[in-house]
Amino acid sequence: MPSLNVDDLIQLDAGRVHASIYTDPEIFREEMQRIFFTSWVFIGHESEIPQPGSFKTTYIGQVPLILTRSDDGAIHVLVNRCVHRGATVCQLERGTAKAFRCEYHAWTYNVAGDLIGISRPEGYSDAERAQFPPGLARAPRVDSCAGMIFASFSPSGVSLRDYLGPAARYLENWAALSPTGSVDVSGGVWKTSYRGNWKIQVEGSNEGYHPDFLHRVVEQVNKRNSAAAATPFVLSQNQALDLGHGHSLMEHPPANASFRHETNDYVRQLEARLGPERTQEVLAKTFRLLVFPNLTISTEQIRVVRPLSVDHTEVYQYHVRVPGAPEAVNVSRVRKHADFAGPSGNGSPDDFEMFERIQEGFNSMQWPGALPWVWFNRGMSTEGRGEDGIRVGPTAGEVQQRSIYYEWKRLMAANTPAPALVG
Amino acid sequence: MLATLDTLDAERFLSREARLLDTADYRAWLDLTTDDVVYWVPVNDAGASPDDHLSIVYDDRRRLETRIWRILESGLNHAQDPRSSTLRFVTNVEVEPAEAAAEVLVRCNVLLYEYRAGAQRRNVTPNAHPASCEYRLRNVDGAWKIAYKKITLLALDGLLPTMTYLI
Numbered sequence: 362m363p364s365l366n367v368d369d370l371i372q373l374d375a376g377r378v379h380a381s382i383y384t385d386p387e388i389f390r391e392e393m394q395r396i397f398f399t400s401w402v403f404i405g406h407e408s409e410i411p412q413p414g415s416f417k418t419t420y421i422g423q424v425p426l427i428l429t430r431s432d433d434g435a436i437h438v439l440v441n442r443c444v445h446r447g448a449t450v451c452q453l454e455r456g457t458a459k460a461f462r463c464e465y466h467a468w469t470y471n472v473a474g475d476l477i478g479i480s481r482p483e484g485y486s487d488a489e490r491a492q493f494p495p496g497l498a499r500a501p502r503v504d505s506c507a508g509m510i511f512a513s514f515s516p517s518g519v520s521l522r523d524y525l526g527p528a529a530r531y532l533e534n535w536a537a538l539s540p541t542g543s544v545d546v547s548g549g550v551w552k553t554s555y556r557g558n559w560k561i562q563v564e565g566s567n568e569g570y571h572p573d574f575l576h577r578v579v580e581q582v583n584k585r586n587s588a589a590a591a592t593p594f595v596l597s598q599n600q601a602l603d604l605g606h607g608h609s610l611m612e613h614p615p616a617n618a619s620f621r622h623e624t625n626d627y628v629r630q631l632e633a634r635l636g637p638e639r640t641q642e643v644l645a646k647t648f649r650l651l652v653f654p655n656l657t658i659s660t661e662q663i664r665v666v667r668p669l670s671v672d673h674t675e676v677y678q679y680h681v682r683v684p685g686a687p688e689a690v691n692v693s694r695v696r697k698h699a700d701f702a703g704p705s706g707n708g709s710p711d712d713f714e715m716f717e718r719i720q721e722g723f724n725s726m727q728w729p730g731a732l733p734w735v736w737f738n739r740g741m742s743t744e745g746r747g748e749d750g751i752r753v754g755p756t757a758g759e760v761q762q763r764s765i766y767y768e769w770k771r772l773m774a775a776n777t778p779a780p781a782l783v784g
Numbered sequence: 785m786l787a788t789l790d791t792l793d794a795e796r797f798l799s800r801e802a803r804l805l806d807t808a809d810y811r812a813w814l815d816l817t818t819d820d821v822v823y824w825v826p827v828n829d830a831g832a833s834p835d836d837h838l839s840i841v842y843d844d845r846r847r848l849e850t851r852i853w854r855i856l857e858s859g860l861n862h863a864q865d866p867r868s869s870t871l872r873f874v875t876n877v878e879v880e881p882a883e884a885a886a887e888v889l890v891r892c893n894v895l896l897y898e899y900r901a902g903a904q905r906r907n908v909t910p911n912a913h914p915a916s917c918e919y920r921l922r923n924v925d926g927a928w929k930i931a932y933k934k935i936t937l938l939a940l941d942g943l944l945p946t947m948t949y950l951i
Binding site for chain 1: 825827828829832834835836837838839840841842850851853854858860861862863865904905941942943944945946947948951
């Protein structure tokens with residue numbers, strides 16, 4: 362694509378997008394600036410940095426970041442790059458620290474990112490020292506909702522609360538599955554990558570059309586184990602909601618209640634905190650929630666997508682514990698998670714196989730006469746409007762995928778260049 | 785009775801087990817396990833409890849049977865279409881007494897290669913999965929069976945590709 366014309370690429374009136382958005386390196390570079398370094402992006406969970414000095418290293422795209430909590434309890438998202446010559450200052454995936462020191466020339470930063478020490482400073486004149494920024498580059502905006510920490514590298518723009526919109530309520534319901542009101546994500550993570558564009562996973566994270574087919578083995582396993590039969594996704598009366606800003610929600614079919622983890626003690630614990638009505642809402646309405654651009658939440662899992670290049674994507678699938686719940690509840694959750702996801706599960710590996718097949722199919726774009734369109738038109742003509750005018754359709758339709766491209770188009774069409782990092 | 789198994793016998797047992805796995809003769813492999821077998825492949829942290837922390841595999845006999853059915857017979861193991869070939873090398877075998885009289889502890893290192901032949905996509909390099917293994921073998925009516933097998937992948941906390949075959 363010599364120039365980016367989003368109206369040509371994203372034709373939602375026709376329910377289709379141009380396959381070059383999955384293959385064009387120039388579009389990928391623009392996505393990183395206009396989406397990942399502008400919009401709100403999921404960084405981590407508060408349970409990963411529980412106390413002052415706690416840190417976790419992570420990335421947006423290829424940019425190495427440190428998520429920290431300082432003595433005053435504030436949360437920081439810092440660029441892991443010494444302001445002097447550029448070496449990373451923190452080497453571990455997680456831990457606690459009093460300070461970060463670049464081991465090359467021993468420049469030191471506190472956990473809030475301030476430059477607090479330059480070795481042998483007498484070698485610099487005052488004017489020379491004044492040239493340095495005050496500390497590590499940082500995301501100018503960091504905020505959290507239901508323990509989930511998000512960062513935006515844009516100094517201005519909508520607040521996280523406004524960005525999440527109705528998705529915030531679902532995040533809160535999900536966190537409320539824990540009797541303490543806060544989930545824990547330190548119970549394991551499958552880290553993997555696939556050879557394919559990042560949007561293929563984002564589309565697939567909240568997709569209700571494929572499970573009856575690609576994941577039919579789940580139903581067959583249930584049959585073998587004489588578990589209750591699940592209502593096929595395509596026959597269910599459940600809905601998918603476009604929550605705005607690219608976020609979407611997919612209600613789970615009721616029969617997936619056979620996967621639920623309730624025990625009477627657990628229900629009583631939740632009722633003590635939430636009352637019976639809210640407990641019912643939290644337990645009965647299980648869902649998949651996609652928070653654009655890089656987060657998907659299900660009952661036992663958060664999935665974080667990291668674009669590496671136009672055709673290479675990393676995915677972390679974190680297990681979610683509910684601290685304080687009866688042991689049987691957490692054992693049930695960890696088994697269910699590993700049964701479906703994980704490298705040897707009966708679900709996620711098949712998804713990753715499809716993602717790689719899709720990218721392989723998109724390699725056909727090298728020949729200009731190849732089929733250029735990807736279709737997300739399923740259920741468009743019967744799409745309805747729910748509360749607050751949000752788009753609603755059947756779970757096995759493609760409301761969820763279209764919602765991604767309304768937001769993608771909005772961000773990619775923006776005239777303003779992506780803002781620079783603020784030191 | 786007091787169970788004894790010398791290193792050479794243990795190596796023979798492990799070589800046979802590796803051959804059954806590499807030839808996908810999973811039913812014959814299952815016959816090498818006890819009814820109360822535990823088959824565990826941890827992820828991230830080999831010291832974490834499988835009841836509290838995610839695992840790649842944490843199977844009892846029933847779950848193993850389901851897994852084998854899924855891999856071999858369901859026709860729905862899409863991530864293995866076409867199926868991978870595997871090849872594993874077993875070394876560093878050590879045998880120690882176990883707490884139970886009829887059991888021995890066996891440790892070994894395994895280098896598992898996995899390669900998908902016959903696919904349109906041209907994966908040129910096999911995936912390599914070095915691992916250390918811990919077994920409890922139990923003598924059941926004169927035959928050694930696997931009561932416990934824990935496979936600790938060297939890269940258990942790194943990026944792991946899909947592994948929908950018996951590791």
